[in-house]
Amino acid sequence: MTARIGVDVGGTRLKLGWIRDGDVCGRSVVGVGPDARSAAGLVSVLAAEVDAMQHRFGAVQSVGLGVAGVLSSDGRRVLQSPNLPWLDGVALVDTLQSAIALPVAADNDANCVGWGEAMVGAGAGAPRQVCLALGTGTGGSLVLDGRLLRGERGRGVELGHLCVHPGGPACGCGGRGCLEQYASQTGIDRMLRGLGVSDGENAAFRVRRAFDQPEHPAHAAAINAAGRALGVAMAVFSRWLDVPLYVLAGGLAAGADQLRPALDAALWREGVDPDAIEIRVGTLGVDAGTIGAALLADAPRGAARLS
Ligand SMILES: [Zn+2]
Numbered sequence: 001m002t003a004r005i006g007v008d009v010g011g012t013r014l015k016l017g018w019i020r021d022g023d024v025c026g027r028s029v030v031g032v033g034p035d036a037r038s039a040a041g042l043v044s045v046l047a048a049e050v051d052a053m054q055h056r057f058g059a060v061q062s063v064g065l066g067v068a069g070v071l072s073s074d075g076r077r078v079l080q081s082p083n084l085p086w087l088d089g090v091a092l093v094d095t096l097q098s099a100i101a102l103p104v105a106a107d108n109d110a111n112c113v114g115w116g117e118a119m120v121g122a123g124a125g126a127p128r129q130v131c132l133a134l135g136t137g138t139g140g141s142l143v144l145d146g147r148l149l150r151g152e153r154g155r156g157v158e159l160g161h162l163c164v165h166p167g168g169p170a171c172g173c174g175g176r177g178c179l180e181q182y183a184s185q186t187g188i189d190r191m192l193r194g195l196g197v198s199d200g201e202n203a204a205f206r207v208r209r210a211f212d213q214p215e216h217p218a219h220a221a222a223i224n225a226a227g228r229a230l231g232v233a234m235a236v237f238s239r240w241l242d243v244p245l246y247v248l249a250g251g252l253a254a255g256a257d258q259l260r261p262a263l264d265a266a267l268w269r270e271g272v273d274p275d276a277i278e279i280r281v282g283t284l285g286v287d288a289g290t291i292g293a294a295l296l297a298d299a300p301r302g303a304a305r306l307s
Pocket residue numbers: 160161162171172173174175176178180
């Protein structure tokens with residue numbers, strides 16, 4: 001029986017989960033207030049929260065962090081975090097480890113979602129899989145031969161910034177026509193507004209309404225464009241790495257059935273038989289990130305050396 005704590009370190013809040021054998025037994029959420037808006041402040045808030053959780057639910061063997069940003073390939077240092085800029089360059093793992101006297105591991109938040117689903121969620125046990133986290137933006141991760149792919153500088157696979165439409169709309173990453181411009185809340189809302197659907201209080205409201213009322217032609221057009229973009233991206237991965245399993249996570253995964261017709265048609269058009277790949281909706285819901293972070297301790301690190 002192994003108990004671990006997983007933390008989703010976001011720009012506005014820290015979500016903690018006390019996890020035993022892949023199940024969440026306790027949760028806590030704390031806002032990132034002014035006192036946590038420095039590296040030392042954040043570490044001290046994290047240490048206090050870990051301490052409080054251990055008092056409440058029991059001692060743990062390790063702590064895992066899923067951080068919104070780019071981490072070094074060994075996961076020990078935050079290289080760049082647009083939402084938590086005070087962590088740029090900070091050796092977060094070693095600093096927290098000294099503060100709490102427990103082993104700490106960290107990775108990019110999208111990698112944690114994918115790792116959670118791969119270990120104990122919809123992709124459990126499959127050695128090759130892609131997870132696409134469809135939320136405000138589009139996150140993604142790739143597990144290849146049982147390993148989470150992290151890349152040379154820890155940038156991982158950045159699936160949301162795979163170009164699915166050359167010359168398409170400009171993306172915050174500097175590219176154009178990225179998957180995120182279509183298959184995310186921000187992307188679907190961008191298309192809705194382009195089709196004249198700009199009423200409603202915010203993007204989340206408009207996108208939710210689009211999925212609730214798909215008979216509206218503009219809603220259907222935006223949903224189909226998102227599905228098409230996902231199909232193009234999956235065809236690339238299917239051809240390139242022969243990945244047989246795709247897990248859709250994040251808030252928009254609930255609309256998977258509505259995305260499927262355009263997604264499958266795009267796969268056919270790209271020469272991939274939709275029946276040759278499997279698409280599953282994530283089963284861990286909003287806990288995927290904390291579960292995956294907690295299970296980082298079991299993730300193989302490093303690569304075999306070529307000699
Ligand atoms: Zn991009």
